[in-house]
Amino acid sequence: MNNQDTPATPAKNPGGRPALAAGQQSERVTVRLTPQQRETFERVGGATWLRDQLDGLKKILDAS
Numbered sequence: 001m002n003n004q005d006t007p008a009t010p011a012k013n014p015g016g017r018p019a020l021a022a023g024q025q026s027e028r029v030t031v032r033l034t035p036q037q038r039e040t041f042e043r044v045g046g047a048t049w050l051r052d053q054l055d056g057l058k059k060i061l062d063a064s
Contacts, residue, residue: 018024033041045052 041050
């Protein structure tokens with residue numbers, strides 16, 4: 001069967017991350033963790049948690 005024999009179906013969940021707000025860019029950062037640290041990281045919310053923490057710290061540092 002080739003691809004022309006099967007109708008295209010729309011994706012229920014489009015892949016990828018949600019777009020950032022206009023004018024924002026993201027950068028990839030790699031961190032090495034132990035398996036226990038990774039488990040903790042995932043339990044507290046992963047990348048979303050980390051971004052929230054960094055945004056909060058920036059507000060504190062900018063106020064200093």
